Amino acid sequence: MHQLDSDCRRGFDVALPESKVIALPLKQEAPECVSDRTVLAKLGSLKFSISVSLRKGVSVSVSDSQALAISGASALVRFAKQDAVASKEVEVENHVNAIDKLPNDCTVAGEENLTELLSDRQLEQFISHLLKYGVFLASAIVLVGGILYLIRYGAEPANYQFFRGESSVFSSPKDVMTAVLSGQCYGIIQLGLLILVATPIARVAFSMLAFLRQRDFTYVMLTLFVLSGLIYSLVGAYV
Amino acid sequence: MNILEFSLLVWLGSFLAGFLGSLTGLGGGVVIVPLLTSVFGVDIRYAIGASLVSVIATSCGAASAYLKEGYTNLRIGMFLEVATIIGALVGALIAAFVSVKALTVVLAIVLLYSAYLSWKPRPEHPNSEQSDPLVTHLRLNGAYPTPDGLMSYQVHSAPAGFGLMVLAGVLSGLLGIGSGGFKVLAMDQAMRIPFKVSTTTSNFMIGVTAAASAGVYFARGYIEPGLSMPVMLGVLPGALLGAKVLVGANTQILRIIFSLVLVVMALKMVYNSLIGGV
Numbered sequence: 001m002h003q004l005d006s007d008c009r010r011g012f013d014v015a016l017p018e019s020k021v022i023a024l025p026l027k028q029e030a031p032e033c034v035s036d037r038t039v040l041a042k043l044g045s046l047k048f049s050i051s052v053s054l055r056k057g058v059s060v061s062v063s064d065s066q067a068l069a070i071s072g073a074s075a076l077v078r079f080a081k082q083d084a085v086a087s088k089e090v091e092v093e094n095h096v097n098a099i100d101k102l103p104n105d106c107t108v109a110g111e112e113n114l115t116e117l118l119s120d121r122q123l124e125q126f127i128s129h130l131l132k133y134g135v136f137l138a139s140a141i142v143l144v145g146g147i148l149y150l151i152r153y154g155a156e157p158a159n160y161q162f163f164r165g166e167s168s169v170f171s172s173p174k175d176v177m178t179a180v181l182s183g184q185c186y187g188i189i190q191l192g193l194l195i196l197v198a199t200p201i202a203r204v205a206f207s208m209l210a211f212l213r214q215r216d217f218t219y220v221m222l223t224l225f226v227l228s229g230l231i232y233s234l235v236g237a238y239v
Numbered sequence: 240m241n242i243l244e245f246s247l248l249v250w251l252g253s254f255l256a257g258f259l260g261s262l263t264g265l266g267g268g269v270v271i272v273p274l275l276t277s278v279f280g281v282d283i284r285y286a287i288g289a290s291l292v293s294v295i296a297t298s299c300g301a302a303s304a305y306l307k308e309g310y311t312n313l314r315i316g317m318f319l320e321v322a323t324i325i326g327a328l329v330g331a332l333i334a335a336f337v338s339v340k341a342l343t344v345v346l347a348i349v350l351l352y353s354a355y356l357s358w359k360p361r362p363e364h365p366n367s368e369q370s371d372p373l374v375t376h377l378r379l380n381g382a383y384p385t386p387d388g389l390m391s392y393q394v395h396s397a398p399a400g401f402g403l404m405v406l407a408g409v410l411s412g413l414l415g416i417g418s419g420g421f422k423v424l425a426m427d428q429a430m431r432i433p434f435k436v437s438t439t440t441s442n443f444m445i446g447v448t449a450a451a452s453a454g455v456y457f458a459r460g461y462i463e464p465g466l467s468m469p470v471m472l473g474v475l476p477g478a479l480l481g482a483k484v485l486v487g488a489n490t491q492i493l494r495i496i497f498s499l500v501l502v503v504m505a506l507k508m509v510y511n512s513l514i515g516g517v
Contacts, residue, residue, distance in 0.1 A: 229324035234454035
């Protein structure tokens with residue numbers, strides 16, 4: 001059994017391997033489990049079980065009268081209502097397309113994929129921050145360089161019509177750093193541009209590490225391929 | 240005009256480019272290149288260098304916001320990036336053997352047809368049980384936020400999407416036009432992913448595609464610091480604003496804007512090839 005602490009929150013996609021059923025016994029005192037979009041309402045004292053067939057969806061069984069709606073891979077939820085008097089099962093099919101909250105301390109039986117998928121969300125958040133900080137850092141440096149550049153050259157006529165083909169400053173990071181340290185505005189801007197270009201590359205590299213940690217080797221291979229392609233094209237330009 | 244005035248005007252244009260690029264998944268190059276070459280008379284090489292900078296900045300800024308909101312599908316992005324890289328490699332290999340003019344015309348027609356296809360509204364949440372085994376294996380399905388809550392979606396025809404993306408990579412490499420448009424088209428039309436997920440995932444991917452060309456552009460001196468500076472500083476706030484707007488925007492309006500931009504791209508390509516420009 002895996003205990004999902006406070007991570008039982010809305011928004012995760014439950015993908016299951018083909019042969020397992022997840023049992024989600026819900027706590028009685030978690031009324032926020034009930035979604036107002038679900039077709040399964042609170043039914044008072046009636047007990048019912050829900051099963052959603054795998055491959056079309058997710059298998060869930062609920063042992064209380066709390067309701068639960070899960071979607072993600074599924075478009076179909078089948079549930080059986082046990083009539084308290086006659087104890088017969090009635091099958092009703094319905095479409096559910098909203099993911100809703102699980103109670104704060106639900107337990108999931110034997111399912112590693114859930115925790116993996118939660119860390120997918122963490123990966124997304126991490127990459128979001130990486131991109132944001134990378135681009136802001138690059139912009140800040142470019143801004144500083146830009147201000148110096150405009151102070152120095154602002155009054156001169158703009159003549160970008162003529163292509164000069166200079167690339168010497170970029171030919172090595174050392175040159176860029178020397179330029180930066182001596183306060184040359186071009187060098188500072190170029191440093192910012194280098195950081196900008198490095199940001200998506202760093203993003204791919206970090207994603208690969210994250211997939212490695214998740215042991216998702218298919219995606220490690222995909223990301224590694226992309227990373228190699230990037231490095232090859234960057235290095236190839238200077239060779 | 241002097242450099243200060245020039246920079247301010249470029250900044251303004253770049254802001255618009257970033258805004259549009261972030262909304263449509265296209266990356267802003269479509270605005271930057273004509274703006275710089277036709278309006279300011281900048282040499283085309285500097286213009287495409289600046290366009291590269293704008294694409295990367297748009298991509299990082301917009302993707303950061305979209306990832307946080309939960310629109311971007313990371314796995315689809317990674318999966319399709321492989322295709323783009325393959326396409327870029329193939330494009331580089333066959334570059335010597337291909338008639339660029341003929342390709343331009345073909346591509347312009349394809350773009351116009353695609354603009355028509357994109358314009359048509361499609362149901363955003365089709366009910367469909369069939370799932371590609373590749374999609375399931377790679378876990379490409381997902382959910383995205385809508386005013387009604389998280390809506391899940393299914394990805395179809397992953398191999399077709401992949402193939403289209405390879406083709407897109409080849410074409411972008413050969414013709415130098417942005418691949419963002421193709422990315423959105425492949426995801427929207429072939430893989431039938433909701434439009435907002437397609438555009439935001441495209442934004443996520445275009446930074447990587449652009450970074451791949453960066454080495455070449457730096458080495459050849461296409462990236463001019465004085466020009467790239469206002470572009471980058473303008474594009475980023477524009478992209479962030481676009482990301483905020485997309486959340487509340489009506490999808491059909493986004494489709495229309497996207498289609499119009501495709502039409503402009505197609506016309507520009509035809510124009511360039513007729514006058515023999517680069």
